[in-house]
Amino acid sequence: MNTNIKSVDEYIATFPKSIQLTLSTIRKVVLENAPNAVESISYGMPAYKTHGKPLVYFAAFKKHIGFYATPTGHAEFSKELSKYKQGKGSVQFPLDQVPYELIAKMVDFRVKENDIKATR
Numbered sequence: 001m002n003t004n005i006k007s008v009d010e011y012i013a014t015f016p017k018s019i020q021l022t023l024s025t026i027r028k029v030v031l032e033n034a035p036n037a038v039e040s041i042s043y044g045m046p047a048y049k050t051h052g053k054p055l056v057y058f059a060a061f062k063k064h065i066g067f068y069a070t071p072t073g074h075a076e077f078s079k080e081l082s083k084y085k086q087g088k089g090s091v092q093f094p095l096d097q098v099p100y101e102l103i104a105k106m107v108d109f110r111v112k113e114n115d116i117k118a119t120r
Contacts, residue, residue: 008039008046019060022098026058026065029100033107048107051118055110064092069106076109077102 012023037048045059057068085092
């Protein structure tokens with residue numbers, strides 16, 4: 001984890017061009033589905049919040065993209081995510097099989113969830 005990185009642009013720029021394209025596409029999907037999200041770097045990776053609460057995070061690794069739709073996004077999409085390697089609160093998408101439509105659905109779900117919590 002590089003703690004010197006201060007922006008998502010800087011984070012993306014640290015990777016080879018092909019991975020930069022994947023990360024940029026994920027970023028675009030997140031922002032299209034969460035236009036009011038605040039973008040930052042947290043835990044050394046791109047992080048997004050709405051209403052001051054975590055929405056999603058993502059990170060690139062040697063052979064996969066880690067995607068974190070905490071805390072409930074993974075449970076909500078357990079069937080769709082079942083074909084991917086998972087950890088507690090995370091899923092690993094192979095670099096050549098990133099499901100952008102599923103990411104969009106997960107972000108949309110998390111936005112709605114944070115919106116509901118914010119109105120309570």
